[in-house]
Every structure is written in C-alpha cells, then in structure tokens.
Amino acid sequence: MKFVFILAVTVSFLFAAIDINNASANELVNLKGVGEKRAASILAYRKQHCFKSVDEITKIKGLGKKFLEKNRDNMEVGACE
Secondary structure, three states, rough: OHHHHHHHHHHHHHHEEOOOOOOOOOHHHHOOOOOOHHHHHHHOOOHHHEEEEEEHHHHHOOOOOHHHHHHHHHEEEOOOO
C-alpha cells in the first residue's frame, strides 16, 4: 500500500505544470523550446512583471503563439513572490 502511494505522488510530480512565476531556470528548460537563454529571459521578465496568465509569456521575445500552444497545458501561474 505504501508503494502505491509513493508511486502516485511521484507520477503526479512528473506531470505537474510548471509555475512560470516561481520556477527556477532548471525547471523552465523542461518546457518545449526553452533552453538556458530563454529561461534567463523569462526570469528577467519576471523580475519586472508578475505573470497574471500564461498568455503573457508571449510578451517575451522569441516566445510566441506557437510556443504557447505547445506548452499551455504544461504551464500555470502561481502567486508572485
């Protein structure tokens, strides 16, 4: 029974959406099309602005509608720090 619980928790973390307001650069590179450079751009933008919706990520140069379509289900917006 304990094994099933641990397995369920592990799987839920694997498929959890990435909080673009609080994710680290290492977490952001798990999004399709995001490498170190774009992760740094997201972090820089985030210092000045708080994301209110995942749609706002398209305000970052190089992250357009196609990026949003590919990653919408893998992103979420949490509370700003």
